[in-house]
Amino acid sequence: MQAEIAAFLRHLDRERNASLHTVRAYGEDLAQFARHVRAELGRDGHPRDVDHLLIRAFLARLHRQGVKPVSSSRKLATLRTFFRYLCREGVLDRNPARSLLSPRMEKRVPTYLDERDVALLVEMPGEEAAAMRGRAILELLYATGIRCSELVGLDVSEIDRSARMIRVLGKGRKERIVPFGSRAGAAIDTYLSVRHQSRPRTDALFVNARGGRLSDRSVRILVAKRVKAVALAHRVSPHTLRHSFATHLLERGADLRAIQELLGHASLSRAK
Structure with missing residues (x-):
């Protein structure tokens, strides 16, 4: 999966003109997911190995680790974007993250000073x-x-x-x-x-x-x-x-x- 992640990050940088901060954030999320896939499969995974159950297990792991819903939601959005890119590139014929719902988030009123x-x-x-x-x-x-x-x-x-x-x-x-x-x-x-x-x-x-x-x-x-x-x-x-x-x-x-x-x-x- 490392080669596909690297190609996706190059796409963000060169074709989508994304900021350095955005590319770095996507890279960190995908590296974390790749580590999860390796732990679940016992080997380095390929995008074809990923299904909605593997992604759901990733979200469950984040929840157990105390990751906030807003962060889990962002990571899921990263996966949706990554797998959509792979579908466009012909690597996959379906997006395994598409049907998953984002974690429910509390609506917070932004803090401001008088x-x-x-x-x-x-x-x-x-x-x-x-x-x-x-x-x-x-x-x-x-x-x-x-x-x-x-x-x-x-x-x-x-x-x-x-x-x-x-x-x-x-x-x-x-x-x-x-x-x-x-x-x-x-x-x-x-x-x-x-x-x-x-x-x-x-x-x-x-x-x-x-x-x-x-x-x-x-x-x-x-x-x-x-x-x-x-x-x-x-x-x-x-x-x-x-x-x-x-x-x-x-x-x-x-x-x-x-x-x-x-x-x-x-x-x-x-x-x-």
């Missing part, structure tokens, strides 16, 4: 370069509602400071233009005045102390430290600022479809 808590979070003290970078990151996350991965993927050239717009490359490598306000603009201008101190080795907007592109993990650590510093009672991540951005726009009367476009959601239901 405007006072957001103000506390983004007002990062300090005059050193790291503090200026931190303020710019937090202000931009809240001002635009972009994903953490989109933020760290930004290059300096993708910011129009005079028009206060950023060009974002989102999921599926779809491009969108998102505006930001004067507070975020001021924070970005201040940070850019000291960015050179890190001796950037990349065009990335946000760079680390060694001059490389800042990582997703570094942004999450920054947010966690700020939450601890201001003693917020909520569980907060960069995605919480995204939810807060959308909620506050909605509360101020913004159109839901406009919010959907700003967030980069493919469907209105995702924005809801």
Whole structure:
């Protein structure tokens, strides 16, 4: 099955133009399923060995391991897509995952902060370069509602400071233009005045102390430290600022479809 998985991942990358994150996630799910097949059969499996019972046993194993329904549902969706690809390629004549139902998931209301808590979070003290970078990151996350991965993927050239717009490359490598306000603009201008101190080795907007592109993990650590510093009672991540951005726009009367476009959601239901 390893050869078929490798071919599928190449298809995602080269023909579907999927992001690196998406290709990696599909690869991890399929590698986990391949290990399950090997354990069940006692040998490396071929896609023709897989039936709905083998996939159902995989889902049961995930349940016993305490994997959340949302994660199990995503893994099942990965298998459906993988086996559909193999059917199109003529490797299989039927999709063994097609008839299986996704695990039932609880509907959760996204966590968001009120405007006072957001103000506390983004007002990062300090005059050193790291503090200026931190303020710019937090202000931009809240001002635009972009994903953490989109933020760290930004290059300096993708910011129009005079028009206060950023060009974002989102999921599926779809491009969108998102505006930001004067507070975020001021924070970005201040940070850019000291960015050179890190001796950037990349065009990335946000760079680390060694001059490389800042990582997703570094942004999450920054947010966690700020939450601890201001003693917020909520569980907060960069995605919480995204939810807060959308909620506050909605509360101020913004159109839901406009919010959907700003967030980069493919469907209105995702924005809801």
